[in-house]
Amino acid sequence: MPAAGSRTAVASGAPSASGAPSASGAPSASGAPSTAGHLDALDGMRAVAAFAVLTFHVAIESATALQNDFFGALLSRGDVAVPIFFALSGLLLYRPYARAVLEGTARPSTGTYLVKRALRILPAYWLVVAAAMLLWSRDHLGDVKTWLQLVFLAQNYEVHPWWFGLGPKGLAQMWSLCVEAAFYLVLPLLAALLAWFARRGGTDVASRARRLLIGLAALSAISYLWTVLSYYPEYRPYMNTWLPRASTFFAPGMALAVVSVWARREQDGPAARFVRAVNASPGTLWLVAAVAYAVAASPVTGPRFSGVDGVWSGAFELALYSVIAACLVAPCALLAHGDALVGRLLGNPVMRFFGRISYGVFLWQFVALYLWYDLTEQRPFSGNFLVNLVVVGALTTGLATLTYRYVEEPARGLIRFLRPSATPSRTGSRPSSPETAPVSASPETASRTASATASATAREPS
Numbered sequence: 001m002p003a004a005g006s007r008t009a010v011a012s013g014a015p016s017a018s019g020a021p022s023a024s025g026a027p028s029a030s031g032a033p034s035t036a037g038h039l040d041a042l043d044g045m046r047a048v049a050a051f052a053v054l055t056f057h058v059a060i061e062s063a064t065a066l067q068n069d070f071f072g073a074l075l076s077r078g079d080v081a082v083p084i085f086f087a088l089s090g091l092l093l094y095r096p097y098a099r100a101v102l103e104g105t106a107r108p109s110t111g112t113y114l115v116k117r118a119l120r121i122l123p124a125y126w127l128v129v130a131a132a133m134l135l136w137s138r139d140h141l142g143d144v145k146t147w148l149q150l151v152f153l154a155q156n157y158e159v160h161p162w163w164f165g166l167g168p169k170g171l172a173q174m175w176s177l178c179v180e181a182a183f184y185l186v187l188p189l190l191a192a193l194l195a196w197f198a199r200r201g202g203t204d205v206a207s208r209a210r211r212l213l214i215g216l217a218a219l220s221a222i223s224y225l226w227t228v229l230s231y232y233p234e235y236r237p238y239m240n241t242w243l244p245r246a247s248t249f250f251a252p253g254m255a256l257a258v259v260s261v262w263a264r265r266e267q268d269g270p271a272a273r274f275v276r277a278v279n280a281s282p283g284t285l286w287l288v289a290a291v292a293y294a295v296a297a298s299p300v301t302g303p304r305f306s307g308v309d310g311v312w313s314g315a316f317e318l319a320l321y322s323v324i325a326a327c328l329v330a331p332c333a334l335l336a337h338g339d340a341l342v343g344r345l346l347g348n349p350v351m352r353f354f355g356r357i358s359y360g361v362f363l364w365q366f367v368a369l370y371l372w373y374d375l376t377e378q379r380p381f382s383g384n385f386l387v388n389l390v391v392v393g394a395l396t397t398g399l400a401t402l403t404y405r406y407v408e409e410p411a412r413g414l415i416r417f418l419r420p421s422a423t424p425s426r427t428g429s430r431p432s433s434p435e436t437a438p439v440s441a442s443p444e445t446a447s448r449t450a451s452a453t454a455s456a457t458a459r460e461p462s
Contacts, residue, residue: 032264033275033334035095035257041332043355044346046088050358051393053081054365058392061369062385073297080293082176083249083325089180090253091333097191098257101198101212102205102265110188116415117184121359123411124403125177126151128363132170136370140168150174153181156241166241170367175241177362182243183250190219206269209262216251216258220322223248227314248318252326256333263334275334282331282342289327296320359408360400368395 056078059065065075100107129150133141140146140162149155155167156178166172194215201207222244230239239245262271278285301317331342338347345351354361369392373383 032267032272033260033336035099035261035264039332039335040338040347040352041335041343042088042092042329042346044348044351045084045329045332045355046358047351047354048346049081049084049088050361051354052078054361054393054396055389056081057365057369058389059385061373061380062383062388063381064385066381074293077293077297077301080296080321080324082246083252083321084328085176086179086183086246086249087253087256087325087329089183090250091257091329092253093184093187094191094254095257095261097187097195098212098254098261101195101208102258102261107191108188113188114184117181119411119414120408121177121180124360124363124407125153125174127403127407128367129171129174132367133168135367136169137163153178156238159238170370173362173366179241179243179246183246186243205262205265209258209271212258213255216255219254220248220251223318224315227318228311231311245318248322249325252322253329253333256326256330260334275336278330278334279336279340282340285327285330289324292320292323292327296324354397357397357400357404360403361396364399364403365392365396368392368399371395 056065056075059072059075059078065072065078096105096108099105133150143162146162146168149158150168150171153174155161155171156175161167163169163172166175194212197215198208198211201211223246226239226242226244226247230236230245259271259274262269263275266272296317301313301320332346335342337343369388372378372388372392372395373380376383378388
């Protein structure tokens with residue numbers, strides 16, 4: 001997301017809704033999707049999005065995505081990984097709350113949930129912040145304000161920063177991590193509000209589920225209202241990097257969480273029928289996503305690499321990207337049989353590995369890119385796209401693998417010292433299964449225009 005605008009897991013063997021254990025990554029034999037266990041296909045989708053955005057950034061830096069042709073237009077919309085990852089976060093983090101409302105299970109303890117989130121994202125992020133600052137921003141190593149902003153993921157809220165674009169060189173892509181952190185903080189309150197609204201509909205599961213979906217539709221609408229407000233009475237581009245504009249990307253994932261729980265509770269209801277339709281023809285949703293992507297690559301979303309240039313182009317971008325995210329995540333989130341095509345394509349060992357290291361791919365990709373360009377003395381918007389993609393991809397994968405092994409995993413291992421993450425539900429119902437707060441919903445997201453803007457100046461990544 002540019003300064004000028006936006007282009008813009010979990011326990012294995014978790015009990016099913018009926019109380020019978022289900023294997024990690026394996027939905028129940030009844031054909032209902034998992035609502036608590038780990039879904040391997042989501043790792044694969046996370047991997048696809050992570051490397052798609054890396055490809056997009058290299059394409060910009062190599063100027064291939066800047067060409068006025070069909071291939072360049074397609075590459076220029078690689079920032080669609082932003083809503084994909086936000087939708088994944090919405091799905092995985094809201095699932096326990098949706099289960100608490102619809103199943104009467106325990107809800108997550110807010111304190112434990114937040115500590116888990118911090119252990120998941122901060123250690124590796126701080127490592128990359130230190131590396132990038134030492135490499136390219138030594139003049140500001142003594143700037144306490146900058147360090148506080150970066151350490152606490154508050155750089156999005158600096159209206160007049162010393163850096164150009166979205167952050168110091170090597171860290172501009174962290175704008176999306178700031179949005180993720182804001183979502184983490186507001187989710188318990190948002191979930192409480194949605195639960196209050198749903199329970200006003202009575203004890204019927206279908207009524208509560210519909211009310212949750214209505215509330216999430218309202219949450220999505222906030223993005224469009226926010227886009228209008230960012231232009232009136234005058235354009236304030238920094239508002240494009242704040243959580244309200246991205247709410248329409250989190251909402252589809254949260255809605256899928258509701259649908260998956262509803263489908264397990266009422267296996268003859270509308271949600272279950274929808275789940276069966278998705279499992280019967282995931283290719284239909286993929287086709288819809290492809291068409292929406294092609295439309296997004298057209299002028300309807302505004303000129304490439306110059307930010308959101310108007311309310312209508314911004315609204316079209318929000319709508320199209322939300323459709324793409326929903327259609328790509330839904331077949332994975334609602335997967336009823338692990339051996340189905342979606343499971344085989346996205347849940348195989350190779351895709352799971354790349355999904356596990358995808359957070360490191362997000363964190364390191366521009367450090368790797370800048371180091372490679374410095375080493376080869378390439379100028380911005382130049383170079384061989386394929387060669388750069390192979391080298392930068394390999395270097396990023398290596399750094400991400402090391403970070404996962406020696407930073408992310410040890411930090412996440414500290415979670416076992418926390419108390420159980422659930423507290424009794426206020427409904428008074430006995431929990432039917434334990435909550436398993438997802439800890440692998442990493443935010444490997446980035447922004448298209450930020451990359452172009454940053455590369456043109458201080459080579460700051462998006």
